[in-house]
Amino acid sequence: MEVEKYSKELDIAVRVVHMACSLCQRVQKGFVSTDSEQVKSKDDDSLVTMADYSVQATVSWMLSESFGSQNVSIVAEEDVQTLSRADSTGLLAAVVDTVNKCLAEAPKYGLTSPTKTLGTSQILEVISRCNSAGGAKGRHWVLDPVDGTLGFVRGDQYAVALALIEDGKVVIGVLGCPNYPMKKELLSYHYQYHQTMSKLSPPAINMWEKGCVMHAIKGSGEAWIQPLINGEDKLQWPSSATQIRVSSIDDPALATSCEPVEKANSNHSFTEGLAHSVGLRTKPLRVYSMVKYAAIARGDAEIFMKFARSGYKEKIWDHAAGVLIVEEAGGVVTDAGGHPLDFSKGIYLEGLDRGIIACSGATLHEKIISAVYASWDSSNL
Missing domain, CATH: 3.40.190.80 (D-Maltodextrin-Binding Protein; domain 2)
Incomplete structure (x- = not known):
């Protein structure tokens, strides 16, 4: 597998996932789980939030801009049915606002912002563009805008996941984990509870990492991790990457x-x-x-x-x-x-x-x- 063959796709995907994670952090910070405008129930009773739709719109727009909308096939979780309902006008307005704020920050990640604010119909169009069914032929981007919506709503673990499948094989994987803690023991604890506790007694430096983005290309034999760059950071692109390996424990x-x-x-x-x-x-x-x-x-x-x-x-x-x-x-x-x-x-x-x-x-x-x-x-x- 030629790693160089996918270097542009990987580079764009990693930057876009950093943007999406920053968007999620902003939404989670201002999120009140009782706010019915922000959480809609899909037909299958799973929770869908403003973040799901906003991430899908952001990723869809950025991939289409980078590779041309006629060349981009995206398989993703959300459709616009719920968002287009008459009782979703507040949610839709919030999504439009969130997406535009996120896209305006694209230059921080070395990407280009839209020349003008995207309107409601454009946002609905970029979300609904993610309607590919995938399959064994061709290239398909696969997006889970907020994986673990319940974790997201509860202030716990969730992920933004973007992969590229070519001819039925996954060739690129990017995983953004905005609440990934530095210490393994904290993974199993309720994140919000510990953040509250850590405000009462100041935590040790680096106890809370601001999250990370992991990525890999098929056949490279390497996987990488970067600390999250979010919109509020002074840090800008590029973010330094460190190689990760699985544990050697086999007992x-x-x-x-x-x-x-x-x-x-x-x-x-x-x-x-x-x-x-x-x-x-x-x-x-x-x-x-x-x-x-x-x-x-x-x-x-x-x-x-x-x-x-x-x-x-x-x-x-x-x-x-x-x-x-x-x-x-x-x-x-x-x-x-x-x-x-x-x-x-x-x-x-x-x-x-x-x-x-x-x-x-x-x-x-x-x-x-x-x-x-x-x-x-x-x-x-």
């Missing part, structure tokens, strides 16, 4: 696993049984969003297992960026049958065998796959 008794916080679409009891049979002794980190992949790539955890409840279909935008970053950092990600994840079949991970298993190395991975086969028949999945 299950010493390994830390991550699992989803939400029980709605994952089977915690099967994961617990599996952890026990493999010999995992450390209490799992319950982490919102694709930050679980970030934790493995950075060496803060060794295992992420997710077994969906019957009928739930995994979507490509929830995994593409994170999977590539873990793999290039030296980790292994497959389904529970040991097969690579297939991103070529549209918006869902079709043909997924039972669940997803991400590990820091092959030894742990093999032990877990074996345990899945041993435990499966006696489970109630």
